[in-house]
Amino acid sequence: MRNVCVVGVGMSKWGEVWRKSLRGLFVDAALEAVKNSGVDHLDSLYVGCMASGPFVSQEHLGALMADYLGMPGLPAMRVESACASGGMAFRLAFLEVAGGFSDIVMASGVEKMTDCSGDDATAALAMAADQEYEVFNGATFPGLYALMATAHMAKYGTTREMLSAIAVKNHKNGAKNPVAQYPFEITMEGVEKSVMIADPLHILDCSPITDGAAAVIVTTEEIAKKLGKPYIKVLGSGVGTDTIQLAQRADMTAIKAATIAAERAFKMAGKTIKDVQFAEVHDCFTIAELVVLESLGIYEKGKAGPAILAGETALDGKFPVNTSGGLKSKGHPVGATGVAQVVEVYKQLTGQAENGRQMPGSPKIGMTQNMGGSGASSVVHILEVT
């Protein structure tokens, strides 16, 4: 297996981007990644996207994006694993370079959600759940994550305040991220007084509907060195799955797919969670961030909430989480999110996080955790700067 590196990253502006179509968002991110890396060609392209069919009546994104990037002919395909599509695209780029099949591969993700051609964005997103047993009976994701929150509160005494603290912390970070959809701070009181979506989750517990794209250049260490740009190394990659239905799991207070994915990634990396100094995790809802921190072993079960309240996951805390602002503040164009997590870890590890968002202490190892649905699929990467 060859050493694999990330050598350049790009992101489009995230938000309600009316002036750009799906392909325009992708090209913005992709060209920035090409420019920042200094590569003169690509060998292959992976596009993570959850639901461009239901959202904007467009499938076949591999060929489409290769074409609009000005590279028709380029081997290209789309990868989908609901909201984990971006992380899966990054994994495939990693495998293709690590296995020696290609030298320079772009991993990208894109989603155009705000001009949905179907019923509405929530209906399109619900296609990540079990259509026949969950969606048919009226369950959508705010409801499913509300069930997890209620179960976690009942089992571990998790409080409203702990959930609010996650949203407040992520907006504080996101306020410093130039591409964030909601780059402003919010208050604990603001979260608690915001409109109720699915008890106990208020709207400020939920990540938004977003248009956006992200792209990274994945290559060998040899090429990364020659390019002379800052680069980071991919130490490990792991994927896990679980039952698609939340109701079929033995424990609703953990995301088993994330635990499995992390075990596999750490095994490949030859590292443990203790070697990692910060993480970008999948906070599609505030409760998701809390449950994932416990499922990854960063905190013991029931201990993440108090630690978050104590500020341990803040930008200057013991273990910063979602320094980008997370899905909550940065936005959540579902197929792009997993790639944007890699973008943030790249920036933090290479000291390029903007506007005072750089975490202190020159971190050496960071991780990403991206997931789909109510956690039926998850993908974890361990990344290091040398």
Added chain:
Amino acid sequence: MRNVCVVGVGMSKWGEVWRKSLRGLFVDAALEAVKNSGVDHLDSLYVGCMASGPFVSQEHLGALMADYLGMPGLPAMRVESACASGGMAFRLAFLEVAGGFSDIVMASGVEKMTDCSGDDATAALAMAADQEYEVFNGATFPGLYALMATAHMAKYGTTREMLSAIAVKNHKNGAKNPVAQYPFEITMEGVEKSVMIADPLHILDCSPITDGAAAVIVTTEEIAKKLGKPYIKVLGSGVGTDTIQLAQRADMTAIKAATIAAERAFKMAGKTIKDVQFAEVHDCFTIAELVVLESLGIYEKGKAGPAILAGETALDGKFPVNTSGGLKSKGHPVGATGVAQVVEVYKQLTGQAENGRQMPGSPKIGMTQNMGGSGASSVVHILEVT
């Protein structure tokens, strides 16, 4: 790079399958492949599917199918490249095993098209074209392929009779395929008198709307030998793309993406087209089979039509094409087609083609060519029995 083999295959019944949902079709094919191969576990799963969101409001097929196969936890993801999704899933399984990341991987494809929850199946399929420039202006695939047919007729003198001969030949083969959707023979006159869809294409020039799934087990040669089942080797894999819009291509009478994909696959295989004895190609329309045979270099430009008329591509011809019945007779559940092509090559190379469909002469090397849209993406595999 490790030697990679296909050691067991499975297919669901193809057709209008009202008793089975998307997941049921997948499980039928997947369990048959597991059983036929004799493997006791999987390391990973790829699911090729074009448009399960628009068709049946279900995304997130990796996790869903791992779950319904009884293997929650299994790393799994969906791959999409329109009608080339299945071929791309097979490619990823090949790369994962060849690169040494996994030992036993399932490549599968599935599509449930006959109970479309969206506008209609043609609208869902049109999402493989350029939504903003082609579909918006009313172009769907019968129309796009009719343009290719008209151009080919004008440039090379291709005739109505040549197109009809393709449909007749594929139905003759498909009549012997136990899973085919339309397992009956048709006549030249029948094709020409069938209803006109998009001049010059009649309905019997078109592949049908189909429910179906296919699955194959991809593993190392070492494991394949130990399992003691017939196996074939993957010699080469190649992907190519082209402009998504047909109108932007310099030449409408060739599929450049197929040419590029084949060049890449043959380069990896260390073989040429002259080493290949038969092929499964993407006959979504009769004209597609003809153009692809020329684009792959099996025939020179303008020479495929006369060769087809002369019976060269028949089951007992010089170079049999679509011995399975092709998309035309076997059916075209879009995401499953590319995997089913591998199933047929496996059966032919291991002498297991049913009902007198076995081609004569114990072939040693076969190939598959699968494509998406009007040929904006294509994937080619070269397969050998030793």
